[in-house]
Amino acid sequence: MNNTIVKIENAVVSYREDVALRDVSLEVRRGEFVGIIGPNGAGKTTLITLINGLGKLVQGRVWVLGHSISKGSINGIRKRVGYVAQLQNIDPRMPISVEEVAMIGRYSQLGAFHRPGKADRDIVDEMLKLVGVSHLAKRPIGHLSGGEQQRVAVARALAQEPEMFLLDEPTASLDWRAQKEIMELVKQIHETRNLTTLFVTHDLNVLPDTCDRVVLMKGGRIWQEGKPEEMLKQDTLSQLYDAPITIKEHEGRQVFLKAG
Amino acid sequence: MQNAILAAFLGGVACATVGVFVVLMGVSFIGVCLAHAAFAGALLGVLVGFDPMLGAFLFSLGTAAIIGPLASRGELNLDTSIGVLFSLMLGLAFIFMGLMPGPKTQMLGLLWGSILTVSKTDLIWLGIVAAAVVAIVVLFYKEIQAVIFNREIALAVGIPAGLIIYGILFLTGSTITVSLSPIGGLLIFSLIINPAAAAYQLTYSLKKMFLLSAVFGVVSGWIGLLASYLFSAPSGAAIIVTSSIIFGLAALFSPKRKVKRWQAKDEPSRVL
Numbered sequence: 001m002n003n004t005i006v007k008i009e010n011a012v013v014s015y016r017e018d019v020a021l022r023d024v025s026l027e028v029r030r031g032e033f034v035g036i037i038g039p040n041g042a043g044k045t046t047l048i049t050l051i052n053g054l055g056k057l058v059q060g061r062v063w064v065l066g067h068s069i070s071k072g073s074i075n076g077i078r079k080r081v082g083y084v085a086q087l088q089n090i091d092p093r094m095p096i097s098v099e100e101v102a103m104i105g106r107y108s109q110l111g112a113f114h115r116p117g118k119a120d121r122d123i124v125d126e127m128l129k130l131v132g133v134s135h136l137a138k139r140p141i142g143h144l145s146g147g148e149q150q151r152v153a154v155a156r157a158l159a160q161e162p163e164m165f166l167l168d169e170p171t172a173s174l175d176w177r178a179q180k181e182i183m184e185l186v187k188q189i190h191e192t193r194n195l196t197t198l199f200v201t202h203d204l205n206v207l208p209d210t211c212d213r214v215v216l217m218k219g220g221r222i223w224q225e226g227k228p229e230e231m232l233k234q235d236t237l238s239q240l241y242d243a244p245i246t247i248k249e250h251e252g253r254q255v256f257l258k259a260g
Numbered sequence: 261m262q263n264a265i266l267a268a269f270l271g272g273v274a275c276a277t278v279g280v281f282v283v284l285m286g287v288s289f290i291g292v293c294l295a296h297a298a299f300a301g302a303l304l305g306v307l308v309g310f311d312p313m314l315g316a317f318l319f320s321l322g323t324a325a326i327i328g329p330l331a332s333r334g335e336l337n338l339d340t341s342i343g344v345l346f347s348l349m350l351g352l353a354f355i356f357m358g359l360m361p362g363p364k365t366q367m368l369g370l371l372w373g374s375i376l377t378v379s380k381t382d383l384i385w386l387g388i389v390a391a392a393v394v395a396i397v398v399l400f401y402k403e404i405q406a407v408i409f410n411r412e413i414a415l416a417v418g419i420p421a422g423l424i425i426y427g428i429l430f431l432t433g434s435t436i437t438v439s440l441s442p443i444g445g446l447l448i449f450s451l452i453i454n455p456a457a458a459a460y461q462l463t464y465s466l467k468k469m470f471l472l473s474a475v476f477g478v479v480s481g482w483i484g485l486l487a488s489y490l491f492s493a494p495s496g497a498a499i500i501v502t503s504s505i506i507f508g509l510a511a512l513f514s515p516k517r518k519v520k521r522w523q524a525k526d527e528p529s530r531v532l
Contacts, residue, residue: 016335052416054412054415054416075418075420076418078415078416078417078418079417079418081416083413083416083417085412085413085416088410093460093464093516094284094409094464095284095460095463095464095465095466095468095469096405096408096409096464096466097464097465100405100409100466101409103402104402104405104406104409104413104414104417105417107402107403107406107417107419108417108418108419110402112400112403113399115402116402140464141409156413160417
């Protein structure tokens with residue numbers, strides 16, 4: 001029980017007349033890598049944003065890092081949770097550089113009235129180096145390619161020195177090479193930094209093979225969950241996506257194809 | 261004239277600084293909306309018989325406070341919410357104007373401003389707000405930068421983005437209120453937008469954008485005053501035309517508009 005880092009109990013979330021999550025319960029243990037998959041509109045993003053308080057609960061309860069999510073606790077929790085969203089549309093003329101964007105991650109640790117010091121700059125430099133964009137540090141963020149911007153987003157989240165890492169479709173809208181690079185990066189970071197990682201994707205082919213558990217979502221509910229080898233089967237996935245899916249082996253890795 | 265020079269300096273710094281938020285957050289229309297709200301509030305003050313400045317302050321801050329909730333509860337685009345409130349404030353201003361008996365000289369003064377006859381009280385208020393705007397930008401620079409970059413990301417790292425946005429709206433409303441008398445309700449919008457938009461053309465650094473915008477705001481004020489003296493033109497209008505010329509020049513010489521030319525000789529051919 002002490003090992004549980006996230007506990008979601010009977011969560012219901014609705015936007016206007018649409019119910020995005022219906023009575024969802026989930027537990028995540030410290031150090032786990034959980035993949036959350038499902039078709040568009042299944043409630044994956046809503047589920048992940050409950051953990052950092054960006055999603056609003058209508059019913060149910062959520063505990064994160066030992067605290068029940070409330071107005072009083074949420075900012076403290078957010079400081080300990082790194083979040084990478086989908087690729088954002090950034091104005092190419094935005095007057096903010098790559099290193100300034102990564103530094104936003106440090107702001108969570110600094111608090112009001114404190115300016116970043118040498119230690120913060122060193123951490124940002126280290127994270128930019130880790131994700132392979134240190135040579136772009138002075139460039140305006142809007143001048144980078146989609147893949148580079150997502151690397152900076154990962155660096156920004158890591159600069160927070162988080163205990164948990166939430167990734168919401170970090171590879172969406174990226175080309176195959178950038179997707180592969182981000183997947184490798186996430187895998188490496190999870191393994192070397194002892195993080196608890198939740199990775200949301202609708203694209204089965206970008207699901208890192210380090211997943212300890214896969215949660216299958218459909219129609220605002222957790223449809224099934226279990227070990228990847230139990231969940232990632234042709235029949236199960238075909239039912240999940242309401243489309244025939246074929247699984248092939250390629251260079252030791254499963255490749256998911258839409259059949260027919 | 262000394263008072264006018266000082267008012268141009270203080271108004272230039274305050275308006276141009278809040279202009280950076282307005283331009284980067286893409287809510288240009290907010291300047292017009294809050295200026296008209298302040299104008300309507302001041303007219304109510306004149307009509308009912310209380311301090312027009314208090315009316316302007318209450319109306320512009322009240323409007324600034326309603327814009328956000330109206331957009332989120334009505335599920336409207338922020339610009340639509342601003343447009344709805346702008347039209348309401350314009351309507352109220354006309355109603356108050358219509359109800360006002362006798363000559364409307366004071367009312368027209370609020371519309372066009374009178375920087376050459378700015379009072380000591382106006383100057384003190386302008387000084388207080390300009391100092392508050394600069395102090396808040398310096399103290400909360402990192403939070404403001406994060407919110408300008410991306411509100412969701414700012415929230416996700418634990419920055420109270422809503423509070424920062426309301427703070428920005430409060431500053432914008434206060435700046436417009438104290439600038440109403442010297443600069444005028446109709447002209448203030450340009451002094452908020454033009455210097456910041458000019459600075460936006462010239463730099464990729466937010467710090468430099470704040471500095472350049474303030475410099476352009478002050479320079480617009482001073483050159484406008486000089487032009488008004490030399491050509492006997494209305495001072496407010498001269499200031500606005502100057503700020504527009506500065507923007508035009510910045511846009512013309514903007515390094516952001518340069519397109520890098522590529523020539524085949526720049527790199528070895530990889531085609532086999």
